[in-house]
Amino acid sequence: MVAGWFTGEGEGFRLLGTRCSACASVFFPREDVFCRNPGCPGGELREVPLSRRGRVWSYTDGRYRPPSPYVSDPELPWEPYALIAVELAEERLVVLGQAVPGVTVADLAVGMEVEVVPGVLNEDAETVWTTWQWRPTGVAA
Amino acid sequence: MTGEVAVLGAGMHPWGKWGRSFVEYGTVAARAALADAGLDWRDVGSVVGADTVRGGYPGYVAGATFARALGWQGARVTSVYAACASGAQAVGTARAQILAGLADVVLVVGADSAPKGFFRPAGGDRADDPDWLRFRVLGATNPTYFGLYARRRMAVHGDTPEDFARVKVKNSAMGALNPYARYRKRVTAEEVAASAVVADPLRLLDICATSDGGAALVLSSMDFARRHGVAEPVRIRAVSTVTPRYPNTVLDLPDIATDSSVAVPPPDETFRASIARAAYEEAGVGPEDLSFAEVYDLSTALELQWYEDLGLCGEGEAAKLLRDGVTALGGRIPVNSSGGLASFGEAVPAQAIAQVCELVRQLRGEATDRQVEGARVGVSANQGLFGHGSAVIAVR
Numbered sequence: 103m104v105a106g107w108f109t110g111e112g113e114g115f116r117l118l119g120t121r122c123s124a125c126a127s128v129f130f131p132r133e134d135v136f137c138r139n140p141g142c143p144g145g146e147l148r149e150v151p152l153s154r155r156g157r158v159w160s161y162t163d164g165r166y167r168p169p170s171p172y173v174s175d176p177e178l179p180w181e182p183y184a185l186i187a188v189e190l191a192e193e194r195l196v197v198l199g200q201a202v203p204g205v206t207v208a209d210l211a212v213g214m215e216v217e218v219v220p221g222v223l224n225e226d227a228e229t230v231w232t233t234w235q236w237r238p239t240g241v242a243a
Numbered sequence: 244m245t246g247e248v249a250v251l252g253a254g255m256h257p258w259g260k261w262g263r264s265f266v267e268y269g270t271v272a273a274r275a276a277l278a279d280a281g282l283d284w285r286d287v288g289s290v291v292g293a294d295t296v297r298g299g300y301p302g303y304v305a306g307a308t309f310a311r312a313l314g315w316q317g318a319r320v321t322s323v324y325a326a327c328a329s330g331a332q333a334v335g336t337a338r339a340q341i342l343a344g345l346a347d348v349v350l351v352v353g354a355d356s357a358p359k360g361f362f363r364p365a366g367g368d369r370a371d372d373p374d375w376l377r378f379r380v381l382g383a384t385n386p387t388y389f390g391l392y393a394r395r396r397m398a399v400h401g402d403t404p405e406d407f408a409r410v411k412v413k414n415s416a417m418g419a420l421n422p423y424a425r426y427r428k429r430v431t432a433e434e435v436a437a438s439a440v441v442a443d444p445l446r447l448l449d450i451c452a453t454s455d456g457g458a459a460l461v462l463s464s465m466d467f468a469r470r471h472g473v474a475e476p477v478r479i480r481a482v483s484t485v486t487p488r489y490p491n492t493v494l495d496l497p498d499i500a501t502d503s504s505v506a507v508p509p510p511d512e513t514f515r516a517s518i519a520r521a522a523y524e525e526a527g528v529g530p531e532d533l534s535f536a537e538v539y540d541l542s543t544a545l546e547l548q549w550y551e552d553l554g555l556c557g558e559g560e561a562a563k564l565l566r567d568g569v570t571a572l573g574g575r576i577p578v579n580s581s582g583g584l585a586s587f588g589e590a591v592p593a594q595a596i597a598q599v600c601e602l603v604r605q606l607r608g609e610a611t612d613r614q615v616e617g618a619r620v621g622v623s624a625n626q627g628l629f630g631h632g633s634a635v636i637a638v639r
Binding site: 125 | 370384398399503507
């Protein structure tokens, strides 16, 4: 539903942000119009892949079904998933994402290393919506 | 102080799930505030409404809606939207008009009929709206963010779920004494622990409900107050409506990511702390001068965060302040003597105004069983979605 937020497959999967050519600020989700640094005269915003790995800043889960526009099958019982906020050291920002299926809050700790992997947000007969997910680096694929 | 305005009246509609229009709640609150002020609606030179989108009208409306319900009388009108900070912006707008000499008496009103369950974004495919995106891409509800902040406090400061529950126990005890609160029952730690987990580590009773409600204030110039025979009114001395400073490095509702601090070092203080500091600087007071505080306890854990952001204690010391009873009724600085959102629930455009209503009741010594002894200076603090700051300092 949003173009250009990630790219690649398998080990090559990366989140995509933009970097200001004037002040080097990094933006995710991508900022393509104006650099948001108030002290920056404004530079060209160029697409950059973000770090694959980061550390857990915090985490939680949703024990109740989220409302639309989140897509879930109301016929099926709600299966909670974890949400992880991850600090990327190089870019010095925090990115929120779903945890890979099967990883629960009991498997997580603040400071733990995680990596970004492709995942499925939802699918219907015609389309599979892919997304990014965070997976603890200690967990086998 | 030349920057002060007088509060002549405060009024509310009880919070709850009444299933009626926001217009009714706002009008009841407005009439109560006018009666409290001893003024006729036709004495009001300006009406400022805090907006709601939920009224069956395709757009954000408030000011003129209330003016029509009260009866058109030609007053100047303003409508403001700033999410949860809407009420503070309405107070700030009213104050600016009074100080600029544009109006002697201003009526401020906010009211809402909230939907059941989670707040959700407006409909349609709106990929340019961060609020829509966090639901569509992540399924991240408001409690998701409350859960993230709570877990972070546990990891960094050693707070426990039992500490969070203590906030609910404290606020429900005070809310039980407030006739305008939706929940009038004292809650025990055992009841919090027995309630369902919503967003780990927070449970149902750690998170505020959505509610209907309305609140209103009548503000005037100090000269008008004296002419009206009120020599010592409660005065508003500061209204903080600051935005964050770049880079905002705390993951803020409804964002998917923070700003990067690669190019610019993060500011010395967080956004919430800057909201409080701006109010203190404008009022010429500090946290040591406060008698009590009303803070936005969307979750129990978030109330603890506010203690630190308001400077009531150092970073990481909020749970100790709570455990020592400092923020309970009878403590050095009671927090959320009204019962807070824990007892009221959330009626977005009314909330920041309702906080000021509690400041007024306390500073006048009219808070009956929940009265803070000798209250002289009170602060309210709140944060609105999308970078809207909100704090008000009132004095007697």
